[in-house]
Each structure stands twice: as C-alpha cells, then as structure tokens.
Amino acid sequence: MERRRLLQLAIASLGMGALGGAAAHEPVRRLLDLAMNGEPRSIEDWHLACADHLHALRTRPPAQMVADLLIDLMAVRNQTETSTPEDVTELHRVTAALASVHANALTRLGEHGAALRWWRTARQAADASGDLRLRLLVRGEEAGHGLYGQRDPQTVLGLVESAERIAGGPTVDLQTTRAKALTVLGRHDEARTALDDLMRLASAGVAADSFGFWKPNQIHFAESWVHAGSGNEPEADRARDDLLRSTHDYQYDANVRLHEALCTVAQGGVDQGLRQAATVIDRLAPAYRSHHVIETGRMVLHAAPRDRQERPAVGELRELLTLASASSRA
Numbered sequence: 636m637e638r639r640r641l642l643q644l645a646i647a648s649l650g651m652g653a654l655g656g657a658a659a660h661e662p663v664r665r666l667l668d669l670a671m672n673g674e675p676r677s678i679e680d681w682h683l684a685c686a687d688h689l690h691a692l693r694t695r696p697p698a699q700m701v702a703d704l705l706i707d708l709m710a711v712r713n714q715t716e717t718s719t720p721e722d723v724t725e726l727h728r729v730t731a732a733l734a735s736v737h738a739n740a741l742t743r744l745g746e747h748g749a750a751l752r753w754w755r756t757a758r759q760a761a762d763a764s765g766d767l768r769l770r771l772l773v774r775g776e777e778a779g780h781g782l783y784g785q786r787d788p789q790t791v792l793g794l795v796e797s798a799e800r801i802a803g804g805p806t807v808d809l810q811t812t813r814a815k816a817l818t819v820l821g822r823h824d825e826a827r828t829a830l831d832d833l834m835r836l837a838s839a840g841v842a843a844d845s846f847g848f849w850k851p852n853q854i855h856f857a858e859s860w861v862h863a864g865s866g867n868e869p870e871a872d873r874a875r876d877d878l879l880r881s882t883h884d885y886q887y888d889a890n891v892r893l894h895e896a897l898c899t900v901a902q903g904g905v906d907q908g909l910r911q912a913a914t915v916i917d918r919l920a921p922a923y924r925s926h927h928v929i930e931t932g933r934m935v936l937h938a939a940p941r942d943r944q945e946r947p948a949v950g951e952l953r954e955l956l957t958l959a960s961a962s963s964r965a
Contacts, residue, residue, distance in 0.1 A: 696922035743925035863894035866901030
C-alpha cells in the first residue's frame, strides 16, 4: 500500500515536472525510483543525506532544494515503518534533522504555515528518538527561525523558556535566541544582559552538534545582532568580522551586512543606513533573497524613527523589500 501511494504521488508529480523543464524532472525520477524499488538505505547513507541537504540549504537557493528534500523525507518515513527497533531510533534522529532542514527552507521561502507544521514534525521525531541534545537542538532551531516574521518575538521567548525547562537550565544555543528576541522587542538593556550571560555560558566550552546544524560562530551572529540593534558600532563591527571569517553561508553574509546598516540607523544615520540595506539586498540574485534576508531588511526599515518614515530612502527600501519578497517566491 505504501509503495502504491508513492507511485500515485510520483505520477501526479509528472505534470508539475513537465511544467518545470528538465531540472524539475529529476525529483520526479527519484520519486518513481523510490516507488518502484524501495531499497532501504544504511544509516551511514542517511547521515550523508542529512549533510548534503544541510550544505544545499547554506549554499543554494531554497526553491532549488525543497523537492529533493521532500523525497528523502518520504523515503525515511517509509523505511522507518519496516526497520528494526534499533534502526528506528536512529531513523527518528534522521527524520528530525531532515524535517528541521525542510522547515528552515520553508521559512527562507516565507511559507510560514507549512514551516510551523514541519517544526512540529521535527520536534515529534526528536522526542521519539530519546536524544536530549537533539530535542534541544530542534527546539532551538525552531525558536531562532521564528524571529524572521514567523512568530511574535514574545512567543519566541516562550519557546526558549519551554526548551530550557527540558534542558534543566539555559544553554548557549537558546541564549543566543533570547538575546536576539529581546533586541527585536527593543529591550536593548535586557538583550545586552542576555548576551553577557551567553558569553559566560560559552566560556565553559561549546561544541557543534553531530549533524552540523549549530556552530560556535552563531555566537558571533548573536553579538552582531544585539550590538547593531543598540548602535554599539565597535562591538558590532568586531562580531561581524569574526563571523565573516568563519562562514560560507550566503544568508549569514547578507544578514550581518544588514546588521551594519541597522547599526548606522540606530546611531542616527537614517538615510545612510537605509541605503546601505538597499545596496545589500539589491546585490543579491533574486533566488538568494530569502525571507530571512528580507525580514532583516525590514528590521532596518522599522528602526527608522516615526518622524523619518516619509524620507525618500524609507520609501525606496520599502519598495525594494516588496519586490524582493515577490521575486523570492517566483
């Protein structure tokens, strides 16, 4: 029955593949292959698939990688139903990782309703695995991505507190999200205190997770976000430079440069900062103007005082963000 459902979906997808040209046929081919063969993969192969999808997320436009990712999510679900209990536990971990990548990609596309459902799937799979670190990782990812227009920042703080109850206290990952959420809420003194707490936690040592989601350079990203929001230029510049030396993620690169623009606005250079932000976004190819980048641009826009909202630079950035949002979905 499962193979029949996969085959029916593959056939239904042929029409979409025909509309998308040669590139769109490859996901359909893989779905048909899955439906006809259904051979289980080794756990090592699944870990490789996770690494490949995570690399694709960081280096390719999200619209190009979601179809392949969905196919692997269907395949791991199919294999989980027919595997030994020992393998099922590890396949739950794989499912949690892949579902988190998918929710991340959907967030980058601005598909927030679907992303929220996939975050829930990721949480359920992580909980089923019994892996505490993975449970916290998924919840940290969900909370952090919620700050890009997906959830109210106060709700994000609630997610952080809920995850901390599971962890038994604050963690470095969760603390980065707390500091950023407080900045979005304009509570800059509290954000700086949260950042100080983060640095104390990090001084005890931090390590990347086994799948490669969370890296220590996210500390620099949180520093850039918080210091830029309060107009602390020297510290924001230092954090931005530290991050740019350690990442190849196009999204981080664009966002810390938008933080620089945010810092300029926070210091009173409204027109200059808004034009800085417009330049960063305009230089990105449309496919790379992810919702994370667009929402960070909106942070810069919203940082302009109310009595400056009629400035030409405000209108120019607002129009660019509207166009960028539309082109990223095309």
